[in-house]
Amino acid sequence: MDPHVLREDIPALDDVVYLNTGASGPSPRRVVEAAEDALEHHAFDSPGAEGPYPYAFELFEETRETVADFLGTDASHVALTQSTADGVNRVASAVDWEPGDVVVNTDLEHPAGTLPWRRLADVHDLELRTVPTEDGRVDRDAYADAVADARLVCFSAITWTHGTHLPVEDLVAEAHDAGAEVLVDAVQSPGQRPMPVESWGADFVAAAGHKWLLGPWGAGFLYVDPDAVESLEPVQLGYMGAEEAEDESYAFAEGAKRLEIGTTSPAPYAGLQEAIATVERVGLDTIQSRVERLTDRLKDGLGDRLVSPAAYESGLVTFEADDPEGLVERLKEEHGVVVRDLPTGNVRASLHVFNTAEDVDVLLDALDEC
Structure with a gap:
Protein backbone atom coordinates (compact mmCIF):
# COMPACT_ATOMS: atom_id res chain seq x y z
CA MET A 1 0.00 0.00 0.00
CA PRO A 28 -7.59 4.49 9.21
CA ARG A 29 -11.22 3.94 8.29
CA ARG A 30 -10.55 0.27 7.51
CA VAL A 31 -9.34 -0.31 11.08
CA VAL A 32 -12.36 1.36 12.65
CA GLU A 33 -14.70 -0.46 10.27
CA ALA A 34 -13.17 -3.81 11.24
CA ALA A 35 -13.78 -3.02 14.91
CA GLU A 36 -17.33 -1.83 14.19
CA ASP A 37 -18.14 -4.92 12.15
CA ALA A 38 -16.91 -7.18 14.94
CA LEU A 39 -18.92 -5.30 17.55
CA GLU A 40 -22.09 -5.41 15.46
CA HIS A 41 -21.74 -9.11 14.67
CA HIS A 42 -21.02 -9.92 18.30
CA ALA A 43 -24.00 -7.91 19.55
CA PHE A 44 -26.56 -8.38 16.76
CA ASP A 45 -25.84 -11.63 14.93
CA SER A 46 -23.90 -14.06 17.11
CA PRO A 47 -26.57 -14.48 19.83
CA GLY A 48 -28.80 -16.30 17.34
CA ALA A 49 -25.98 -17.86 15.35
CA GLU A 50 -22.70 -19.32 16.67
CA GLY A 51 -23.08 -17.59 20.06
CA PRO A 52 -21.28 -14.57 21.56
CA TYR A 53 -18.65 -16.65 23.38
CA PRO A 54 -17.66 -18.94 20.48
CA TYR A 55 -17.44 -15.92 18.16
CA ALA A 56 -15.30 -13.93 20.60
CA PHE A 57 -13.05 -16.88 21.48
CA GLU A 58 -12.36 -17.60 17.81
CA LEU A 59 -11.57 -13.95 17.18
CA PHE A 60 -9.23 -13.86 20.19
CA GLU A 61 -7.41 -16.93 18.89
CA GLU A 62 -7.10 -15.37 15.44
CA THR A 63 -5.68 -12.22 17.07
CA ARG A 64 -3.08 -14.20 19.01
CA GLU A 65 -2.04 -15.86 15.76
CA THR A 66 -1.88 -12.52 13.94
CA VAL A 67 0.20 -10.91 16.69
CA ALA A 68 2.47 -13.95 16.92
CA ASP A 69 3.13 -13.91 13.17
CA PHE A 70 3.88 -10.20 13.37
CA LEU A 71 6.34 -10.76 16.22
CA GLY A 72 7.90 -13.88 14.71
CA THR A 73 6.88 -16.20 17.53
CA ASP A 74 4.26 -18.80 18.43
CA ALA A 75 0.71 -17.93 19.47
CA SER A 76 1.16 -19.81 22.76
CA HIS A 77 3.70 -17.14 23.73
CA VAL A 78 1.19 -14.28 23.32
CA ALA A 79 -1.37 -13.00 25.82
CA LEU A 80 -3.97 -10.41 24.85
CA THR A 81 -4.12 -7.37 27.14
CA GLN A 82 -5.82 -3.99 27.10
CA SER A 83 -2.64 -1.88 27.02
CA THR A 84 1.09 -1.84 27.68
CA ALA A 85 0.52 -0.85 31.32
CA ASP A 86 -1.93 -3.71 31.62
CA GLY A 87 0.68 -6.14 30.32
CA VAL A 88 3.35 -4.84 32.70
CA ASN A 89 0.95 -5.16 35.61
CA ARG A 90 -0.03 -8.70 34.70
CA VAL A 91 3.60 -9.77 34.84
CA ALA A 92 4.23 -7.79 38.02
CA SER A 93 1.31 -9.42 39.81
CA ALA A 94 2.32 -12.94 38.71
CA VAL A 95 5.89 -12.97 40.06
CA ASP A 96 6.47 -14.64 43.42
CA TRP A 97 8.17 -11.69 45.09
CA GLU A 98 10.29 -11.89 48.21
CA PRO A 99 11.00 -8.93 50.52
CA GLY A 100 14.18 -7.20 49.40
CA ASP A 101 13.92 -8.28 45.75
CA VAL A 102 15.46 -5.66 43.46
CA VAL A 103 13.68 -4.14 40.45
CA VAL A 104 15.72 -1.97 38.09
CA ASN A 105 14.42 0.83 35.83
CA THR A 106 16.06 3.62 33.87
CA ASP A 107 15.21 7.28 34.37
CA LEU A 108 13.72 7.33 30.83
CA GLU A 109 10.70 5.15 31.55
CA HIS A 110 7.06 6.03 30.98
CA PRO A 111 4.82 5.81 34.07
CA ALA A 112 3.48 2.54 32.61
CA GLY A 113 6.91 1.09 33.28
CA THR A 114 7.46 2.63 36.72
CA LEU A 115 4.16 2.84 38.61
CA PRO A 116 3.59 -0.94 38.86
CA TRP A 117 6.97 -1.37 40.53
CA ARG A 118 6.49 1.58 42.85
CA ARG A 119 3.21 0.07 44.01
CA LEU A 120 4.76 -3.38 44.45
CA ALA A 121 7.61 -1.87 46.43
CA ASP A 122 5.04 -0.75 48.99
CA VAL A 123 3.22 -4.11 49.00
CA HIS A 124 6.18 -6.50 48.95
CA ASP A 125 8.99 -4.36 50.37
CA LEU A 126 10.96 -4.36 47.12
CA GLU A 127 14.06 -2.29 46.43
CA LEU A 128 13.82 -0.04 43.37
CA ARG A 129 16.91 1.14 41.53
CA THR A 130 16.96 3.74 38.78
CA VAL A 131 19.79 3.72 36.24
CA PRO A 132 20.84 7.23 35.14
CA THR A 133 20.97 8.19 31.49
CA GLU A 134 22.40 11.00 29.40
CA ASP A 135 20.92 12.22 26.12
CA GLY A 136 18.68 9.17 26.00
CA ARG A 137 21.54 6.68 26.52
CA VAL A 138 21.86 4.25 29.40
CA ASP A 139 24.97 4.57 31.57
CA ARG A 140 26.27 1.05 31.04
CA ASP A 141 28.54 1.01 34.09
CA ALA A 142 25.68 2.11 36.31
CA TYR A 143 23.43 -0.44 34.60
CA ALA A 144 25.89 -3.27 35.31
CA ASP A 145 26.07 -2.27 38.96
CA ALA A 146 22.28 -1.99 39.28
CA VAL A 147 21.43 -5.37 37.74
CA ALA A 148 24.16 -7.31 39.54
CA ASP A 149 21.75 -8.73 42.14
CA ALA A 150 18.39 -7.75 40.60
CA ARG A 151 15.30 -9.93 40.37
CA LEU A 152 13.82 -8.08 37.39
CA VAL A 153 14.82 -5.30 35.00
CA CYS A 154 12.32 -3.17 33.08
CA PHE A 155 13.29 -0.74 30.31
CA SER A 156 11.95 0.67 27.04
CA ALA A 157 13.07 -0.46 23.61
CA ILE A 158 12.56 3.07 22.26
CA THR A 159 12.61 5.92 24.76
CA TRP A 160 9.53 8.11 24.77
CA THR A 161 11.53 11.14 25.92
CA HIS A 162 14.27 11.14 23.27
CA GLY A 163 13.29 8.62 20.60
CA THR A 164 16.54 6.73 21.15
CA HIS A 165 16.65 3.04 20.30
CA LEU A 166 18.26 1.21 23.20
CA PRO A 167 20.54 -1.82 22.64
CA VAL A 168 17.85 -4.26 23.76
CA GLU A 169 19.72 -7.52 23.10
CA ASP A 170 22.84 -6.33 24.94
CA LEU A 171 20.91 -5.02 27.94
CA VAL A 172 18.87 -8.23 28.15
CA ALA A 173 21.97 -10.43 27.93
CA GLU A 174 23.77 -8.45 30.64
CA ALA A 175 20.78 -8.71 32.97
CA HIS A 176 20.42 -12.44 32.28
CA ASP A 177 24.11 -12.99 32.99
CA ALA A 178 23.48 -11.42 36.39
CA GLY A 179 20.52 -13.74 37.00
CA ALA A 180 17.73 -11.18 36.47
CA GLU A 181 14.61 -11.48 34.34
CA VAL A 182 13.81 -8.70 31.85
CA LEU A 183 10.58 -6.99 30.83
CA VAL A 184 10.80 -4.73 27.78
CA ASP A 185 8.29 -1.91 27.28
CA ALA A 186 8.09 -1.96 23.48
CA VAL A 187 5.01 0.17 22.89
CA GLN A 188 6.90 2.63 20.62
CA SER A 189 8.19 -0.20 18.41
CA PRO A 190 5.38 -2.09 16.61
CA GLY A 191 4.46 -0.30 13.42
CA GLN A 192 7.66 1.70 12.99
CA ARG A 193 10.54 -0.70 13.66
CA PRO A 194 11.04 -4.48 13.65
CA MET A 195 10.15 -6.15 16.94
CA PRO A 196 12.07 -9.45 17.01
CA VAL A 197 11.03 -10.58 20.46
CA GLU A 198 12.77 -13.95 20.31
CA SER A 199 16.14 -12.55 19.23
CA TRP A 200 15.82 -9.84 21.87
CA GLY A 201 15.85 -12.66 24.40
CA ALA A 202 13.68 -10.83 26.97
CA ASP A 203 11.47 -12.82 29.29
CA PHE A 204 8.53 -10.48 28.73
CA VAL A 205 7.69 -7.84 26.11
CA ALA A 206 4.66 -5.58 26.56
CA ALA A 207 3.16 -3.44 23.80
CA ALA A 208 -0.10 -2.15 22.34
CA GLY A 209 -1.62 -1.33 18.98
CA HIS A 210 -2.90 2.22 19.42
CA LYS A 211 0.33 4.07 18.55
CA TRP A 212 2.41 3.26 15.45
CA LEU A 213 0.14 0.39 14.40
CA LEU A 214 -2.70 2.95 14.20
CA GLY A 215 -5.07 0.55 15.92
CA PRO A 216 -7.89 1.21 18.38
CA TRP A 217 -7.49 1.74 22.09
CA GLY A 218 -7.99 -1.35 24.23
CA ALA A 219 -5.91 -3.88 22.29
CA GLY A 220 -2.56 -4.65 23.88
CA PHE A 221 -0.40 -7.74 23.72
CA LEU A 222 2.23 -9.39 25.87
CA TYR A 223 4.98 -11.78 24.78
CA VAL A 224 6.13 -14.29 27.39
CA ASP A 225 9.20 -16.43 26.78
CA PRO A 226 8.27 -20.11 27.18
CA ASP A 227 11.09 -20.63 29.67
CA ALA A 228 9.67 -17.88 31.88
CA VAL A 229 5.97 -18.69 31.78
CA GLU A 230 5.94 -21.59 34.22
CA SER A 231 7.29 -19.40 37.00
CA LEU A 232 4.33 -17.03 36.70
CA GLU A 233 1.44 -17.57 39.10
CA PRO A 234 -1.01 -14.73 38.49
CA VAL A 235 -2.81 -13.33 41.50
CA GLN A 236 -5.67 -12.24 39.26
CA LEU A 237 -7.31 -15.25 37.62
CA GLY A 238 -10.42 -15.71 35.51
CA TYR A 239 -11.77 -18.33 33.17
CA MET A 240 -9.60 -17.15 30.28
CA GLY A 241 -6.43 -17.93 32.24
CA ALA A 242 -7.54 -21.21 33.79
CA GLU A 243 -7.26 -24.65 32.22
CA GLU A 244 -9.48 -26.36 34.79
CA ALA A 245 -11.91 -24.73 37.19
CA GLU A 246 -14.09 -27.47 38.62
CA ASP A 247 -15.15 -27.94 42.24
CA GLU A 248 -12.43 -26.36 44.38
CA SER A 249 -9.48 -27.06 42.08
CA TYR A 250 -8.01 -25.12 39.21
CA ALA A 251 -4.96 -25.12 36.97
CA PHE A 252 -3.36 -22.26 35.07
CA ALA A 253 -3.74 -22.29 31.30
CA GLU A 254 -0.75 -23.36 29.28
CA GLY A 255 1.52 -20.65 27.89
CA ALA A 256 1.08 -16.91 28.07
CA LYS A 257 -2.71 -17.24 28.04
CA ARG A 258 -2.61 -17.84 31.81
CA LEU A 259 -2.20 -14.06 32.13
CA GLU A 260 -5.53 -13.36 30.42
CA ILE A 261 -8.43 -12.85 32.81
CA GLY A 262 -12.04 -12.70 31.61
CA THR A 263 -14.69 -11.30 29.30
CA THR A 264 -13.64 -8.39 27.11
CA SER A 265 -14.90 -6.85 23.89
CA PRO A 266 -13.71 -8.50 20.67
CA ALA A 267 -13.95 -5.20 18.78
CA PRO A 268 -10.50 -3.73 19.63
CA TYR A 269 -8.81 -7.00 18.68
CA ALA A 270 -10.58 -7.11 15.33
CA GLY A 271 -9.28 -3.57 14.82
CA LEU A 272 -5.80 -4.67 15.88
CA GLN A 273 -5.80 -7.45 13.29
CA GLU A 274 -6.69 -5.00 10.54
CA ALA A 275 -4.12 -2.50 11.83
CA ILE A 276 -1.35 -5.09 11.64
CA ALA A 277 -2.48 -6.13 8.16
CA THR A 278 -2.45 -2.49 7.05
CA VAL A 279 1.07 -1.86 8.36
CA GLU A 280 2.27 -5.04 6.68
CA ARG A 281 0.73 -3.93 3.38
CA VAL A 282 2.65 -0.66 3.62
Whole structure:
Protein backbone atom coordinates (compact mmCIF):
# COMPACT_ATOMS: atom_id res chain seq x y z
CA MET A 1 0.00 0.00 0.00
CA ASP A 2 1.30 3.43 -0.92
CA PRO A 3 1.65 5.81 2.05
CA HIS A 4 -0.52 8.37 0.24
CA VAL A 5 -3.33 5.81 0.01
CA LEU A 6 -3.02 5.20 3.74
CA ARG A 7 -3.10 8.94 4.40
CA GLU A 8 -6.33 9.29 2.41
CA ASP A 9 -7.91 6.61 4.61
CA ILE A 10 -7.27 8.52 7.87
CA PRO A 11 -10.09 11.04 8.52
CA ALA A 12 -8.28 12.76 11.40
CA LEU A 13 -5.75 14.17 8.93
CA ASP A 14 -8.38 16.19 7.08
CA ASP A 15 -8.25 19.08 9.52
CA VAL A 16 -4.86 19.03 11.25
CA VAL A 17 -1.17 18.32 10.78
CA TYR A 18 -0.98 15.35 13.09
CA LEU A 19 2.48 14.78 14.55
CA ASN A 20 1.60 12.92 17.74
CA THR A 21 1.53 9.22 16.84
CA GLY A 22 3.93 8.50 19.71
CA ALA A 23 1.00 9.30 22.02
CA SER A 24 -1.82 7.80 19.96
CA GLY A 25 -2.01 7.10 16.27
CA PRO A 26 -4.94 8.24 14.13
CA SER A 27 -6.75 5.13 12.87
CA PRO A 28 -7.59 4.49 9.21
CA ARG A 29 -11.22 3.94 8.29
CA ARG A 30 -10.55 0.27 7.51
CA VAL A 31 -9.34 -0.31 11.08
CA VAL A 32 -12.36 1.36 12.65
CA GLU A 33 -14.70 -0.46 10.27
CA ALA A 34 -13.17 -3.81 11.24
CA ALA A 35 -13.78 -3.02 14.91
CA GLU A 36 -17.33 -1.83 14.19
CA ASP A 37 -18.14 -4.92 12.15
CA ALA A 38 -16.91 -7.18 14.94
CA LEU A 39 -18.92 -5.30 17.55
CA GLU A 40 -22.09 -5.41 15.46
CA HIS A 41 -21.74 -9.11 14.67
CA HIS A 42 -21.02 -9.92 18.30
CA ALA A 43 -24.00 -7.91 19.55
CA PHE A 44 -26.56 -8.38 16.76
CA ASP A 45 -25.84 -11.63 14.93
CA SER A 46 -23.90 -14.06 17.11
CA PRO A 47 -26.57 -14.48 19.83
CA GLY A 48 -28.80 -16.30 17.34
CA ALA A 49 -25.98 -17.86 15.35
CA GLU A 50 -22.70 -19.32 16.67
CA GLY A 51 -23.08 -17.59 20.06
CA PRO A 52 -21.28 -14.57 21.56
CA TYR A 53 -18.65 -16.65 23.38
CA PRO A 54 -17.66 -18.94 20.48
CA TYR A 55 -17.44 -15.92 18.16
CA ALA A 56 -15.30 -13.93 20.60
CA PHE A 57 -13.05 -16.88 21.48
CA GLU A 58 -12.36 -17.60 17.81
CA LEU A 59 -11.57 -13.95 17.18
CA PHE A 60 -9.23 -13.86 20.19
CA GLU A 61 -7.41 -16.93 18.89
CA GLU A 62 -7.10 -15.37 15.44
CA THR A 63 -5.68 -12.22 17.07
CA ARG A 64 -3.08 -14.20 19.01
CA GLU A 65 -2.04 -15.86 15.76
CA THR A 66 -1.88 -12.52 13.94
CA VAL A 67 0.20 -10.91 16.69
CA ALA A 68 2.47 -13.95 16.92
CA ASP A 69 3.13 -13.91 13.17
CA PHE A 70 3.88 -10.20 13.37
CA LEU A 71 6.34 -10.76 16.22
CA GLY A 72 7.90 -13.88 14.71
CA THR A 73 6.88 -16.20 17.53
CA ASP A 74 4.26 -18.80 18.43
CA ALA A 75 0.71 -17.93 19.47
CA SER A 76 1.16 -19.81 22.76
CA HIS A 77 3.70 -17.14 23.73
CA VAL A 78 1.19 -14.28 23.32
CA ALA A 79 -1.37 -13.00 25.82
CA LEU A 80 -3.97 -10.41 24.85
CA THR A 81 -4.12 -7.37 27.14
CA GLN A 82 -5.82 -3.99 27.10
CA SER A 83 -2.64 -1.88 27.02
CA THR A 84 1.09 -1.84 27.68
CA ALA A 85 0.52 -0.85 31.32
CA ASP A 86 -1.93 -3.71 31.62
CA GLY A 87 0.68 -6.14 30.32
CA VAL A 88 3.35 -4.84 32.70
CA ASN A 89 0.95 -5.16 35.61
CA ARG A 90 -0.03 -8.70 34.70
CA VAL A 91 3.60 -9.77 34.84
CA ALA A 92 4.23 -7.79 38.02
CA SER A 93 1.31 -9.42 39.81
CA ALA A 94 2.32 -12.94 38.71
CA VAL A 95 5.89 -12.97 40.06
CA ASP A 96 6.47 -14.64 43.42
CA TRP A 97 8.17 -11.69 45.09
CA GLU A 98 10.29 -11.89 48.21
CA PRO A 99 11.00 -8.93 50.52
CA GLY A 100 14.18 -7.20 49.40
CA ASP A 101 13.92 -8.28 45.75
CA VAL A 102 15.46 -5.66 43.46
CA VAL A 103 13.68 -4.14 40.45
CA VAL A 104 15.72 -1.97 38.09
CA ASN A 105 14.42 0.83 35.83
CA THR A 106 16.06 3.62 33.87
CA ASP A 107 15.21 7.28 34.37
CA LEU A 108 13.72 7.33 30.83
CA GLU A 109 10.70 5.15 31.55
CA HIS A 110 7.06 6.03 30.98
CA PRO A 111 4.82 5.81 34.07
CA ALA A 112 3.48 2.54 32.61
CA GLY A 113 6.91 1.09 33.28
CA THR A 114 7.46 2.63 36.72
CA LEU A 115 4.16 2.84 38.61
CA PRO A 116 3.59 -0.94 38.86
CA TRP A 117 6.97 -1.37 40.53
CA ARG A 118 6.49 1.58 42.85
CA ARG A 119 3.21 0.07 44.01
CA LEU A 120 4.76 -3.38 44.45
CA ALA A 121 7.61 -1.87 46.43
CA ASP A 122 5.04 -0.75 48.99
CA VAL A 123 3.22 -4.11 49.00
CA HIS A 124 6.18 -6.50 48.95
CA ASP A 125 8.99 -4.36 50.37
CA LEU A 126 10.96 -4.36 47.12
CA GLU A 127 14.06 -2.29 46.43
CA LEU A 128 13.82 -0.04 43.37
CA ARG A 129 16.91 1.14 41.53
CA THR A 130 16.96 3.74 38.78
CA VAL A 131 19.79 3.72 36.24
CA PRO A 132 20.84 7.23 35.14
CA THR A 133 20.97 8.19 31.49
CA GLU A 134 22.40 11.00 29.40
CA ASP A 135 20.92 12.22 26.12
CA GLY A 136 18.68 9.17 26.00
CA ARG A 137 21.54 6.68 26.52
CA VAL A 138 21.86 4.25 29.40
CA ASP A 139 24.97 4.57 31.57
CA ARG A 140 26.27 1.05 31.04
CA ASP A 141 28.54 1.01 34.09
CA ALA A 142 25.68 2.11 36.31
CA TYR A 143 23.43 -0.44 34.60
CA ALA A 144 25.89 -3.27 35.31
CA ASP A 145 26.07 -2.27 38.96
CA ALA A 146 22.28 -1.99 39.28
CA VAL A 147 21.43 -5.37 37.74
CA ALA A 148 24.16 -7.31 39.54
CA ASP A 149 21.75 -8.73 42.14
CA ALA A 150 18.39 -7.75 40.60
CA ARG A 151 15.30 -9.93 40.37
CA LEU A 152 13.82 -8.08 37.39
CA VAL A 153 14.82 -5.30 35.00
CA CYS A 154 12.32 -3.17 33.08
CA PHE A 155 13.29 -0.74 30.31
CA SER A 156 11.95 0.67 27.04
CA ALA A 157 13.07 -0.46 23.61
CA ILE A 158 12.56 3.07 22.26
CA THR A 159 12.61 5.92 24.76
CA TRP A 160 9.53 8.11 24.77
CA THR A 161 11.53 11.14 25.92
CA HIS A 162 14.27 11.14 23.27
CA GLY A 163 13.29 8.62 20.60
CA THR A 164 16.54 6.73 21.15
CA HIS A 165 16.65 3.04 20.30
CA LEU A 166 18.26 1.21 23.20
CA PRO A 167 20.54 -1.82 22.64
CA VAL A 168 17.85 -4.26 23.76
CA GLU A 169 19.72 -7.52 23.10
CA ASP A 170 22.84 -6.33 24.94
CA LEU A 171 20.91 -5.02 27.94
CA VAL A 172 18.87 -8.23 28.15
CA ALA A 173 21.97 -10.43 27.93
CA GLU A 174 23.77 -8.45 30.64
CA ALA A 175 20.78 -8.71 32.97
CA HIS A 176 20.42 -12.44 32.28
CA ASP A 177 24.11 -12.99 32.99
CA ALA A 178 23.48 -11.42 36.39
CA GLY A 179 20.52 -13.74 37.00
CA ALA A 180 17.73 -11.18 36.47
CA GLU A 181 14.61 -11.48 34.34
CA VAL A 182 13.81 -8.70 31.85
CA LEU A 183 10.58 -6.99 30.83
CA VAL A 184 10.80 -4.73 27.78
CA ASP A 185 8.29 -1.91 27.28
CA ALA A 186 8.09 -1.96 23.48
CA VAL A 187 5.01 0.17 22.89
CA GLN A 188 6.90 2.63 20.62
CA SER A 189 8.19 -0.20 18.41
CA PRO A 190 5.38 -2.09 16.61
CA GLY A 191 4.46 -0.30 13.42
CA GLN A 192 7.66 1.70 12.99
CA ARG A 193 10.54 -0.70 13.66
CA PRO A 194 11.04 -4.48 13.65
CA MET A 195 10.15 -6.15 16.94
CA PRO A 196 12.07 -9.45 17.01
CA VAL A 197 11.03 -10.58 20.46
CA GLU A 198 12.77 -13.95 20.31
CA SER A 199 16.14 -12.55 19.23
CA TRP A 200 15.82 -9.84 21.87
CA GLY A 201 15.85 -12.66 24.40
CA ALA A 202 13.68 -10.83 26.97
CA ASP A 203 11.47 -12.82 29.29
CA PHE A 204 8.53 -10.48 28.73
CA VAL A 205 7.69 -7.84 26.11
CA ALA A 206 4.66 -5.58 26.56
CA ALA A 207 3.16 -3.44 23.80
CA ALA A 208 -0.10 -2.15 22.34
CA GLY A 209 -1.62 -1.33 18.98
CA HIS A 210 -2.90 2.22 19.42
CA LYS A 211 0.33 4.07 18.55
CA TRP A 212 2.41 3.26 15.45
CA LEU A 213 0.14 0.39 14.40
CA LEU A 214 -2.70 2.95 14.20
CA GLY A 215 -5.07 0.55 15.92
CA PRO A 216 -7.89 1.21 18.38
CA TRP A 217 -7.49 1.74 22.09
CA GLY A 218 -7.99 -1.35 24.23
CA ALA A 219 -5.91 -3.88 22.29
CA GLY A 220 -2.56 -4.65 23.88
CA PHE A 221 -0.40 -7.74 23.72
CA LEU A 222 2.23 -9.39 25.87
CA TYR A 223 4.98 -11.78 24.78
CA VAL A 224 6.13 -14.29 27.39
CA ASP A 225 9.20 -16.43 26.78
CA PRO A 226 8.27 -20.11 27.18
CA ASP A 227 11.09 -20.63 29.67
CA ALA A 228 9.67 -17.88 31.88
CA VAL A 229 5.97 -18.69 31.78
CA GLU A 230 5.94 -21.59 34.22
CA SER A 231 7.29 -19.40 37.00
CA LEU A 232 4.33 -17.03 36.70
CA GLU A 233 1.44 -17.57 39.10
CA PRO A 234 -1.01 -14.73 38.49
CA VAL A 235 -2.81 -13.33 41.50
CA GLN A 236 -5.67 -12.24 39.26
CA LEU A 237 -7.31 -15.25 37.62
CA GLY A 238 -10.42 -15.71 35.51
CA TYR A 239 -11.77 -18.33 33.17
CA MET A 240 -9.60 -17.15 30.28
CA GLY A 241 -6.43 -17.93 32.24
CA ALA A 242 -7.54 -21.21 33.79
CA GLU A 243 -7.26 -24.65 32.22
CA GLU A 244 -9.48 -26.36 34.79
CA ALA A 245 -11.91 -24.73 37.19
CA GLU A 246 -14.09 -27.47 38.62
CA ASP A 247 -15.15 -27.94 42.24
CA GLU A 248 -12.43 -26.36 44.38
CA SER A 249 -9.48 -27.06 42.08
CA TYR A 250 -8.01 -25.12 39.21
CA ALA A 251 -4.96 -25.12 36.97
CA PHE A 252 -3.36 -22.26 35.07
CA ALA A 253 -3.74 -22.29 31.30
CA GLU A 254 -0.75 -23.36 29.28
CA GLY A 255 1.52 -20.65 27.89
CA ALA A 256 1.08 -16.91 28.07
CA LYS A 257 -2.71 -17.24 28.04
CA ARG A 258 -2.61 -17.84 31.81
CA LEU A 259 -2.20 -14.06 32.13
CA GLU A 260 -5.53 -13.36 30.42
CA ILE A 261 -8.43 -12.85 32.81
CA GLY A 262 -12.04 -12.70 31.61
CA THR A 263 -14.69 -11.30 29.30
CA THR A 264 -13.64 -8.39 27.11
CA SER A 265 -14.90 -6.85 23.89
CA PRO A 266 -13.71 -8.50 20.67
CA ALA A 267 -13.95 -5.20 18.78
CA PRO A 268 -10.50 -3.73 19.63
CA TYR A 269 -8.81 -7.00 18.68
CA ALA A 270 -10.58 -7.11 15.33
CA GLY A 271 -9.28 -3.57 14.82
CA LEU A 272 -5.80 -4.67 15.88
CA GLN A 273 -5.80 -7.45 13.29
CA GLU A 274 -6.69 -5.00 10.54
CA ALA A 275 -4.12 -2.50 11.83
CA ILE A 276 -1.35 -5.09 11.64
CA ALA A 277 -2.48 -6.13 8.16
CA THR A 278 -2.45 -2.49 7.05
CA VAL A 279 1.07 -1.86 8.36
CA GLU A 280 2.27 -5.04 6.68
CA ARG A 281 0.73 -3.93 3.38
CA VAL A 282 2.65 -0.66 3.62
CA GLY A 283 5.79 -2.52 4.70
CA LEU A 284 8.21 -1.79 7.54
CA ASP A 285 11.00 -1.03 5.07
CA THR A 286 8.84 1.64 3.46
CA ILE A 287 7.85 3.02 6.85
CA GLN A 288 11.41 3.24 8.15
CA SER A 289 12.87 4.82 5.03
CA ARG A 290 10.12 7.42 4.82
CA VAL A 291 10.24 8.23 8.53
CA GLU A 292 14.01 8.58 8.34
CA ARG A 293 13.71 11.13 5.51
CA LEU A 294 11.04 13.09 7.35
CA THR A 295 12.88 13.13 10.68
CA ASP A 296 16.08 14.20 8.94
CA ARG A 297 14.20 17.12 7.41
CA LEU A 298 12.74 18.14 10.77
CA LYS A 299 16.02 17.78 12.64
CA ASP A 300 17.86 19.87 10.08
CA GLY A 301 15.25 22.60 10.49
CA LEU A 302 15.33 22.53 14.28
CA GLY A 303 19.05 23.20 14.48
CA ASP A 304 20.30 23.86 18.00
CA ARG A 305 16.84 23.24 19.47
CA LEU A 306 17.13 19.52 18.76
CA VAL A 307 17.27 17.22 21.81
CA SER A 308 16.94 13.84 20.06
CA PRO A 309 19.96 12.33 18.29
CA ALA A 310 20.81 13.92 14.95
CA ALA A 311 20.95 10.51 13.27
CA TYR A 312 17.76 8.52 12.66
CA GLU A 313 16.67 6.09 15.36
CA SER A 314 12.89 6.44 15.42
CA GLY A 315 10.04 8.71 14.41
CA LEU A 316 10.13 10.53 17.76
CA VAL A 317 11.82 13.93 17.60
CA THR A 318 12.21 15.97 20.79
CA PHE A 319 13.22 19.61 20.88
CA GLU A 320 13.65 22.45 23.37
CA ALA A 321 11.02 25.07 24.10
CA ASP A 322 10.88 27.94 26.59
CA ASP A 323 7.21 27.28 27.36
CA PRO A 324 6.40 23.70 26.26
CA GLU A 325 2.74 23.66 27.29
CA GLY A 326 2.07 27.07 25.83
CA LEU A 327 3.87 26.24 22.61
CA VAL A 328 1.88 23.03 22.13
CA GLU A 329 -1.34 24.95 22.66
CA ARG A 330 -0.38 27.73 20.22
CA LEU A 331 0.74 25.27 17.55
CA LYS A 332 -2.65 23.58 17.65
CA GLU A 333 -4.87 26.63 18.02
CA GLU A 334 -3.05 28.95 15.61
CA HIS A 335 -1.50 26.54 13.10
CA GLY A 336 -3.43 23.28 13.30
CA VAL A 337 -0.31 21.31 14.30
CA VAL A 338 -0.66 18.57 16.92
CA VAL A 339 2.45 17.73 18.98
CA ARG A 340 2.89 17.16 22.71
CA ASP A 341 4.89 18.48 25.63
CA LEU A 342 6.89 16.12 27.83
CA PRO A 343 7.51 16.07 31.59
CA THR A 344 11.19 16.62 30.77
CA GLY A 345 10.34 20.19 29.78
CA ASN A 346 10.66 19.58 26.04
CA VAL A 347 8.26 19.17 23.12
CA ARG A 348 7.99 16.03 21.01
CA ALA A 349 6.86 15.55 17.43
CA SER A 350 6.15 12.08 16.02
CA LEU A 351 6.47 11.42 12.30
CA HIS A 352 4.90 8.34 10.74
CA VAL A 353 4.66 7.03 7.20
CA PHE A 354 1.42 8.95 6.53
CA ASN A 355 3.15 12.26 7.21
CA THR A 356 4.66 14.37 4.44
CA ALA A 357 7.47 16.84 3.88
CA GLU A 358 4.78 19.54 3.82
CA ASP A 359 3.74 18.53 7.35
CA VAL A 360 7.31 19.02 8.52
CA ASP A 361 7.56 22.42 6.86
CA VAL A 362 4.28 23.56 8.40
CA LEU A 363 5.66 22.73 11.84
CA LEU A 364 8.99 24.45 11.21
CA ASP A 365 7.31 27.57 9.85
CA ALA A 366 4.92 27.63 12.81
CA LEU A 367 7.83 27.31 15.26
CA ASP A 368 9.47 30.32 13.64
CA GLU A 369 6.28 32.32 14.16
CA CYS A 370 5.76 31.14 17.72
